[in-house]
Amino acid sequence: QKEVEQNSGPLSVPEGAIASLNCTYSDRGSQSFFWYRQYSGKSPELIMFIYSNGDKEDGRFTAQLNKASQYVSLLIRDSQPSDSATYLCAGFNTGNQFYFGTGTSLTVIP
Amino acid sequence: NAGVTQTPKFQVLKTGQSMTLQCAQDMNHNSMYWYRQDPGMGLRLIYYSASEGTTDKGEVPNGYNVSRLNKREFSLRLESAAPSQTSVYFCASSSDNPGTEAFFGQGTRLTVV
Numbered sequence: 001q002k003e004v005e006q007n008s009g010p011l012s013v014p015e016g017a018i019a020s021l022n023c024t025y026s027d028r029g030s031q032s033f034f035w036y037r038q039y040s041g042k043s044p045e046l047i048m049f050i051y052s053n054g055d056k057e058d059g060r061f062t063a064q065l066n067k068a069s070q071y072v073s074l075l076i077r078d079s080q081p082s083d084s085a086t087y088l089c090a091g092f093n094t095g096n097q098f099y100f101g102t103g104t105s106l107t108v109i110p
Numbered sequence: 111n112a113g114v115t116q117t118p119k120f121q122v123l124k125t126g127q128s129m130t131l132q133c134a135q136d137m138n139h140n141s142m143y144w145y146r147q148d149p150g151m152g153l154r155l156i157y158y159s160a161s162e163g164t165t166d167k168g169e170v171p172n173g174y175n176v177s178r179l180n181k182r183e184f185s186l187r188l189e190s191a192a193p194s195q196t197s198v199y200f201c202a203s204s205s206d207n208p209g210t211e212a213f214f215g216q217g218t219r220l221t222v223v
Contacts, residue, residue, distance in 0.1 A: 008150060032209050043200060043214040044153070051209055088152065090212070096160060097168070098143065098204065098212045102152035 006101035023089035133201030
């Protein structure tokens with residue numbers, strides 16, 4: 001079992017809609033969680049991180065963490081074609097290592 | 111402000127050849143990582159180094175060796191390349207603070223024929 005599990009998609013949403021990306025993690029001791037965006041042929045880049053239960057908002061992005069359910073999500077409001085990319089969920093586990101999910105491919109249709 | 115620098119960007123090897131991927135960071139980070147990325151597999155941790163002189167195996171260490179030469183540099187060596195090692199390799203670094211992100215290099219696209 002991977003430490004971080006994601007639905008690989010692909011996920012397609014129309015422009016202006018809300019995109020919802022989810023992941024679960026297995027290490028209950030994991031302290032922080034990160035969402036990275038990766039365009040084809042490029043390196044991952046950080047969108048948001050979260051370490052407290054609840055919601056964290058940054059512009060059009062909202063990260064949600066539920067430690068009891070070991071669940072992390074990312075909502076993208078008013079999705080734009082430029083949001084089309086692969087989104088990687090990552091956890092920082094008790095071994096002080098970053099573990100990544102397999103990524104969810106998102107396409108925003110104009 | 112270079113961040114994390116990887117070399118080379120592209121490499122083609124013949125089966126059985128060896129090579130070293132170089133990585134250097136200028137952010138004074140203690141932790142450094144090597145990942146490989148294959149279609150549908152996400153980023154898989156090969157090796158991790160928490161500080162100079164220490165290394166730990168990750169999820170997929172077989173066929174690789176690493177060296178943490180100093181705080182800045184963390185190299186990945188393929189002693190006898192195999193086609194299964196065809197992949198995109200990323201080096202990353204982070205501070206020890208659990209709330210801070212991992213910064214990535216630009217990646218190395220390796221093909222073993």
